[in-house]
Amino acid sequence: xxxxxxxxxxxxxxxxxxxxxxxxxxxxxxxxxxxxxxxxxxxxxxxxxxxxxxxxxxxxxxxxxxxxxxxxxxxxxxxxxxxxxxxxxxxxxxxxxxxxxxxxxxxxxxxxxxxxxxxxxxxxxxxxxxxxxxxxxxxxxxxxxxxxxxxxxxxxxxxxxxxxxxxxxxxxxxxxxxxxxxxxxxxxxxxxxxxxxxxxxxxxxxxxxxxxxxxxxxxxxxxxxxxxxxxxxxxxxxxxxxxxxxxxxxxxxxxxxxxxxxxxxxxxxxxxxxxxxxxxxxxxxxxxxxxxxxxxxxxxxxxxxxxxxxxxxxxxxxxxxxxxxxxxxxxxxxxxxxxxxxxxxxxxxxxxxxxxxxxxxxxxxxxxxxxxxxxxxxxxxxxxxxxxxxxxxxxxxxxxxxxxxxxxxxxxxxxxxxxxxxxxxxxxxxxxxxxxxxxxxxxxxxxxxxxxxxxxxxxxxxxxxxxxxxxxxxxxxxxxxxxxxxxxxxxxxxxxxxxxxxxxxxxxxxxxxxxxxxxxxxxxxxxxxxxxxxxxxxxxxxxxxxxxxxxxxxxxxxxxxxxxxxxxxxxxxxxxxxxxxxxxxxxx
Numbered sequence: 001x002x003x004x005x006x007x008x009x010x011x012x013x014x015x016x017x018x019x020x021x022x023x024x025x026x027x028x029x030x031x032x033x034x035x036x037x038x039x040x041x042x043x044x045x046x047x048x049x050x051x052x053x054x055x056x057x058x059x060x061x062x063x064x065x066x067x068x069x070x071x072x073x074x075x076x077x078x079x080x081x082x083x084x085x086x087x088x089x090x091x092x093x094x095x096x097x098x099x100x101x102x103x104x105x106x107x108x109x110x111x112x113x114x115x116x117x118x119x120x121x122x123x124x125x126x127x128x129x130x131x132x133x134x135x136x137x138x139x140x141x142x143x144x145x146x147x148x149x150x151x152x153x154x155x156x157x158x159x160x161x162x163x164x165x166x167x168x169x170x171x172x173x174x175x176x177x178x179x180x181x182x183x184x185x186x187x188x189x190x191x192x193x194x195x196x197x198x199x200x201x202x203x204x205x206x207x208x209x210x211x212x213x214x215x216x217x218x219x220x221x222x223x224x225x226x227x228x229x230x231x232x233x234x235x236x237x238x239x240x241x242x243x244x245x246x247x248x249x250x251x252x253x254x255x256x257x258x259x260x261x262x263x264x265x266x267x268x269x270x271x272x273x274x275x276x277x278x279x280x281x282x283x284x285x286x287x288x289x290x291x292x293x294x295x296x297x298x299x300x301x302x303x304x305x306x307x308x309x310x311x312x313x314x315x316x317x318x319x320x321x322x323x324x325x326x327x328x329x330x331x332x333x334x335x336x337x338x339x340x341x342x343x344x345x346x347x348x349x350x351x352x353x354x355x356x357x358x359x360x361x362x363x364x365x366x367x368x369x370x371x372x373x374x375x376x377x378x379x380x381x382x383x384x385x386x387x388x389x390x391x392x393x394x395x396x397x398x399x400x401x402x403x404x405x406x407x408x409x410x411x412x413x414x415x416x417x418x419x420x421x422x423x424x425x426x427x428x429x430x431x432x433x434x435x436x437x438x439x440x441x442x443x444x445x446x447x448x449x450x451x452x453x454x455x456x457x458x459x460x461x462x463x464x465x466x467x468x469x470x471x472x473x474x475x476x477x478x479x480x481x482x483x484x485x486x487x488x489x490x491x492x493x494x495x496x497x498x499x500x501x502x503x504x505x506x507x508x509x510x511x512x513x514x515x516x517x518x519x520x521x522x523x524x525x526x527x528x529x530x531x532x533x534x535x536x537x538x539x540x541x542x543x544x545x546x547x548x549x550x551x552x553x554x555x556x557x558x559x560x561x562x563x564x565x566x567x568x569x570x571x572x573x574x575x576x577x578x579x580x581x582x583x584x585x586x587x588x
Contacts, residue, residue, distance in 0.1 A: 045390035049257040050588040051117040052082065057215055058198065059264035060124040060145060060205030065505040066493050066533040067557055070571040071263055071399075072198040076191050078576045082118060083173070083187055085111035085580070091409065092581035093417050094568065111580055112587050117179075119251055121170035122197045124148040125214050125264060126205035130271045131228045131235030132281035134341070135206035145204040150217035150224070152247050155200035162196050168250045171197075203505050208281050208345065211541055212363045213270035215260055215396075218244060219252065220366040220384050222374045228273060235278040237375065254387020257586050259579060260367075263399040263572075265533075265557050267444070268540035269345035270358045280344050280356035292339040296353030298328030304349040311353035340483035346444060360540050364547035367394050393586055397553035397579045398545050399572055400538035402429055403453065403472045403489045404556035406439055411455035414560045414569045418578040421545055421552035428454055430542055441473055441488045442537045448476035449486055463515035466524050472558075474517025474532065489558035490518055490532040500528040507534075533558075553578045 058068060087096035087105035095108040128147030129136035135146040152169030154162045165172035165183055171193055174183030184190045217224050226239030252258060271280050285291040294313035297320070299306045308320035312329035316322050323329045339351075349355045366372055368391040372382045384394060405411040406429050407418050431437040440451035440460055452459045453472055461475035469475050473487045499506035508519035508530040518532035535557045545552035555575030561567045568574075 043388060045385075045392075046255050046388045047390040047392050048586060048588045049255060049393055050115075051253060051256045052115050052119075052259060052583070052587075053252050053256045054082075054118060054120040054259045054261065055215075055218065055251075056120065056122045056198070057211065057260060057262040058122060058124055058201045059209055059211065059266070060126055060148070060201045060203060061207045061209050061266070062203055063505055063507055063533075064265055065203050067263060067265055068198065068201060068203070069494070070559060070562060072195050073565065073570075074572040074576060075195045075198060077573050079120075079173075079187065079191050079194065081111070081576055081580050082115045083175070085114060087111070091417055092577065092584065093415070094577065112584050115587070116173070116175055118173045119165075119170045119253075119256075120173070120194060121251055122153045122194075122201060123150050123214055123218055124153060124201050124205055125209040125211045127210040127213060127217065127270075128206060128228075129208070129278065129281045130273050131230045131278035132283075134281045134283045135208060136281075143204050145202055146206040148205070148214075149241060149244070150214045151243055152218075152251070153197060153201060155202075156196040157199035157202065162193050162200065164193075169247055170251050207342075208269045208271065209264060209266060210270045211262055211264050211268045212360070212544060213268075213358060215262065216270075216363055216366050218248060219258070219260070220372055220382060222372060222380050222383060223376075225273065225375065228278075230278060234276060235274055237273050248383070252384070254389060256389070257393045257395070257583060258384065258389070259395045259397065259583065261397045261399070261575075261579065262541065263557060264538060264541065265401055265535040267345065267401070267536060267538050268357070270540075271345075271356055272358050277356045280348070283341055290336060290341075292334040292336070293344075293352045294332050295328050295334055295338075296349070296351055297323065297326050300328065300350050300353050309349065309353055314353070337482060340481065342483045343446075343485070346485065357540070360543045360547065363544045367391070367396055367544075367548060368551065391551060395551055395553060395579065395582050395586070396545060396548055397555065397575065397582070398538070398541050399555045399557050399575045400541050400545075401488050401535035401558075402538060402542060402554065402556050403439065403441055403455070404558060404560060404574070405453060405455040405472060406442070407554050407556065408455075414574055417581070418553075418555055418574060420550060420578075420582070421548065421554055422550045424546075424554060426546050430539065430546060442539070443486075444537050444539060445486050446479055446482050446484070447486075448478070467517070467520045467522060473534075474520065475515075477515040477517060480514070485536050487517070487534045488537045489556065490534045491558040491560075492562055493531060493533055494562045497530045498528060499530055506530055550582070553582050 084101055086094040087108040088111045089095045089108045096106050101114055126146050126148045133139050154164055156162050172183030175185045224241040224244045225237030226241045228235055228237045271277055282291045294311050297310055300309040308317050310317050312323050312332040370382055370385050371379050374380050404414055407424055408414050409416040428438040429442055436443050438454050440449045443449055449460055458470055461469035463476050463478045465475035472489050474490050497506050499508040508528050513519040513526045518534050519526050545554050555578055559571050561569040
């Protein structure tokens with residue numbers, strides 16, 4: 001994340017009305033006790049489909065250019081696997097390809113019949129500032145890409161627009177020309193269009209990535225807001241974004257398999273919309289200067305779930321020592337060093353006493369349950385399942401920040417594929433409740449970490465290490481400004497980039513390269529040539545994938561192979577293979 005947050009002294013958070021002002025009206029997680037909804041059970045749920053609606057959700061924040069390019073290079077393979085399924089073995093790994101799907105497989109068996117009816121569309125992870133100045137129109141650095149509002153993207157990366165099916169914003173595969181009007185029947189043309197749409201996502205989006213909320217807004221939100229404004233230090237969503245509703249209605253068929261393919265290299269920062277949650281995205285204080293959030297009460301440091309854990313800017317929780325005697329509230333407000341804007345979404349409850357983000361359970365339920373809670377706190381039918389679709393026909397696949405070694409069938413051979421979500425050792429990746437992950441590379445930390453990767457037994461290396469002393473993340477680094485997190489994995493850039501010549505989407509800038517493994521030369525020195533790309537632990541997306549069980553597909557954004565396009569592990573081919581394995585049992 002590359003952004004910042006507001007510090008309005010204590011006024012906005014503390015207010016005069018106490019803790020309820022912070023939560024505001026948009027805390028749509030706990031419906032009214034009297035709320036009820038009648039859902040017609042209707043016919044049995046649809047558990048198999050002959051059509052697919054594929055939604056690509058791509059991180060468009062700074063420094064995602066390499067991952068986006070590799071994803072674009074994977075597009076032909078993705079569309080090929082759908083339209084001309086390969087011959088696979090019992091693990092779902094490709095073992096042979098044939099000139100035609102009518103030919104018998106020389107080894108293995110056909111994955112599934114060709115999908116002759118699918119929609120494919122692209123959205124980004126940028127939803128603006130949620131009322132705050134960062135990524136908001138009031139910012140002097142605002143660009144439209146900072147708030148794509150979960151609208152379908154048709155830009156092509158060169159200032160043009162990709163033609164889509166009936167100008168609906170998505171592409172329609174219709175080789176038999178049976179749709180009215182007909183869709184696309186030429187696979188090379190379809191591939192070119194989708195590749196251009198991926199390139200058009202760009203890297204000028206919001207650094208406060210809303211990966212999960214973008215998915216929710218497009219597919220599920222029963223009343224997506226049109227605008228959000230701050231009045232008297234409270235963000236108020238208003239209106240209805242009818243563009244989202246219409247695009248959803250056009251794109252998602254009631255009897256399709258819905259596949260969401262998310263690609264991101266960082267953690268989710270889906271800020272709650274309403275009340276004072278927007279302060280997590282604020283950078284400027286009223287009257288000028290940097291805004292900083294108040295400290296957390298002292299108990300938050302060790303017990304963030306304690307009832308007395310709260311912000312020093314809120315009224316003292318009942319039964320707890322007063323804020324003015326609590327050591328954590330002396331002084332009450334954070335400093336520049338304690339609250340860098342780049343880490344505003346990191347470890348919020350412990351650092352600030354408030355979790356400004358939507359709970360991950362919101363997204364697990366949205367992709368698996370028949371009802372959702374609307375903006376006005378009413379329980380309503382989930383739009384994703386109104387047509388009779390079973391949750392089995394909804395797949396969330398995440399190409400995210402996690403070492404591929406932790407989630408592969410063989411930590412030394414990625415060609416053997418990724419494990420299904422239900423077979424991943426989640427204690428390794430996320431930790432058991434109340435504990436840290438067994439893999440220290442998945443621990444979000446500013447300070448260098450120690451230990452070893454439990455899959456490969458490679459020890460984490462200190463900041464003084466030689467290049468790639470740890471083959472997964474290079475080595476730990478010294479973050480002098482305390483404004484960033486350690487990497488979970490790094491991967492070679494197809495082409496090194498000289499950051500002194502072009503600082504755009506480049507991280508090895510002069511003055512910020514010391515001990516950073518992505519800026520380390522082969523001789524161990526450091527320079528402004530960026531040789532690697534990196535990823536941070538994508539903890540929140542992974543928790544959603546864990547909660548979805550066999551509806552979840554997990555892959556790593558750090559590819560094993562970036563130089564051999566024909567190889568089985570090139571770019572994100574293994575992720576596509578994992579999606580096809582999940583999709584196989586859901587197709588008619």
